[in-house]
Amino acid sequence: MTSWVPVPAGSHFTIDNLPYGVWSRADGERRIGVAIGDHVLDLTAVAAAGLLDGALPDAARVFGTPTINELMSRGRPAWSAVRRAIGGLLSGDDRSVERMLVPMSEVTMHLAFDVGDYVDFYSSIDHATNVGRMFRPDAEPLLPNWRHLPVGYHGRAGTVVVSGTPVVRPCGQRKPPDAPAPTYGPSTRLDIEAEVGFVVGVPTALGARVAADAVADHVFGVVLVNDWSARDIQAWEYVPLGPFLGKSFATSVSPWVVPLEALAAARVPQPVQDPQPLDYLRSAADWGLDLAIEVRLNDSVVARPPFSSMYWTVAQQLAHMTVNGASLRTGDLFASGTVSGPERNQRGSLLELSWGGAEPFELADGTTRTFLQDGDTVSITAETATGPRIGFGEVTGRVDPALG
């Protein structure tokens, strides 16, 4: 299938993708759209014109809201029907929606969904091993539970922000190991975590469990996530209850939500798991995803983490998150954890790239970094490495100085 809308070579937004987002013009009114090439198709207008009624009888209402939550709540048959209808409008001979295309350069993107709960996993074996080697050099790098369950924790949903939002360097308590007491001040070890996030569409009732093989009935789509982290604040606070202020100041997500359905051809077997996980963590289908991620710091590519190396899949994460009966809400976001591959240039955090700050690395402009400096911009992109090209756009953010 090809589109009559021009799609420049290398564009992330092909007819095979059709990701959803929320955008506005200068008047600020939020509308739902789908990305195609360098344009946004105004779905609020398309639906108001009745062009999606065949797929979703109340499409005008669903696409008349300022988020995609209502669409996401409708379930997989509705998602597929709407996607087919949009694909048809953009690929047939009939160009009646041409006047509803808006150049991307003219729009401002917003957070596409109201976030329910935000959960962050820790599912890269290379990342967890690197962190273990740095922090516990004389012990087994992976903790005893790591190969038995996808370790995760809840983050702050209220500070999930859309790509482009500046990130103010956070202040807080830090205590170097040899200092007698903590001090207050701006973080001096500000870091990123390149992650992939999954957005829940169909909710569940309290007490229900979601089987690993039912993941596509509940997860609507996929985004890129930068889980900004203040390593000095985190190191002092996190025992015994986990990360809190070291993470809660900001989590950036990409504006375009790629439908899980669009990634069908990128699904690949996950790495072999040893030991075999318990029954509830097994799925019949493959839920590895072959995505090539790229992390840029200013003008330098600093890492290319391969998502296919993740030890735990989205299906296992969802099954684990609900095995205790915890309910899901439309808009729940769960992220993979930092994506790192086995190679040095595949590490998805500066903590790993600089080996805890001990090994500065060089940027294209000749300067070096361990952690982030004020004014630095970090951008994370990804596209499929198997199947037709599907891109995620980017999640980007600039570091602003701490407030006085």
Add this chain to the structure above:
Amino acid sequence: MTSWVPVPAGSHFTIDNLPYGVWSRADGERRIGVAIGDHVLDLTAVAAAGLLDGALPDAARVFGTPTINELMSRGRPAWSAVRRAIGGLLSGDDRSVERMLVPMSEVTMHLAFDVGDYVDFYSSIDHATNVGRMFRPDAEPLLPNWRHLPVGYHGRAGTVVVSGTPVVRPCGQRKPPDAPAPTYGPSTRLDIEAEVGFVVGVPTALGARVAADAVADHVFGVVLVNDWSARDIQAWEYVPLGPFLGKSFATSVSPWVVPLEALAAARVPQPVQDPQPLDYLRSAADWGLDLAIEVRLNDSVVARPPFSSMYWTVAQQLAHMTVNGASLRTGDLFASGTVSGPERNQRGSLLELSWGGAEPFELADGTTRTFLQDGDTVSITAETATGPRIGFGEVTGRVDPALG
């Protein structure tokens, strides 16, 4: 001030209290109310009749919503004005709202507010010391950071439920220390945590900090919290990222939100802190709260934890939670952590009451407990121990068997 509404001796809901809640009759329509004696004053009707317009010009709209979030967002002057107006309607000679009183026995209570983020602190020095002594018997019971900052973490907002909701025993992975591998099954160490929770009214922008002395400008009210905990699931999962499935299956809160303003006379100095905390954690005013908590398991009172013994106050928790610039949303809930006093009968969890399961305790019916059995009902109540009697009602829940 006394009310013309009969307030039985010992009632929690005196004219000095006036807590807000959301209730319905058989038709299920959610309405906002205030508790007085054994009645609910239907504020949705009171506001629709124009009787609160003097305090809040758009009261009919604010009290026409199914939660108190809109009221909470309006800020302290509005909260005070509405409270004064309601007090006047219930205490003067004019009994025009008498027909808007509904017997409590005829209503169903609901969650009063939409929860934004849920944060759980760990602010009782006796609780943290007990846990430390149990889990690290040969080490200093308090970890190095504990006296420097209020340790906390994010919990699952989507599974905060109103008092009375049955709690299904969760399943998950557990691994006893001497077992070779984890197994899957129902938790065998199901516990409670008796806590006090604070509900945010006025939000902040990303990047803003809230000074400890500004707590009353942001916190609207106070509830009781039972942070149900599966100790076996928690013990296996929680290193290094903190509690997750061991807590996320359910957190119960009391239906009536007691205005922080109502507790003015119960404010007392907090325990002396040594070392002195950093500047941002200091408040000029006293923010200890002298509340007497009572925990009942079936028909037995099993603990009477004193909230005045808490090491970290609500003001310090709020200042800490926002010191990194994390924003607040209306409806954010943050809880104190398990409230335990220094005495054995003041411990707010079964983990402490049974000393990790090693010392069963006896109930009034002659049976013993370490952790919860199916069919057990736990109810937590509290009232002020200084100043006029202000009660919180209760947060209660029955344990239902695990799902097959």
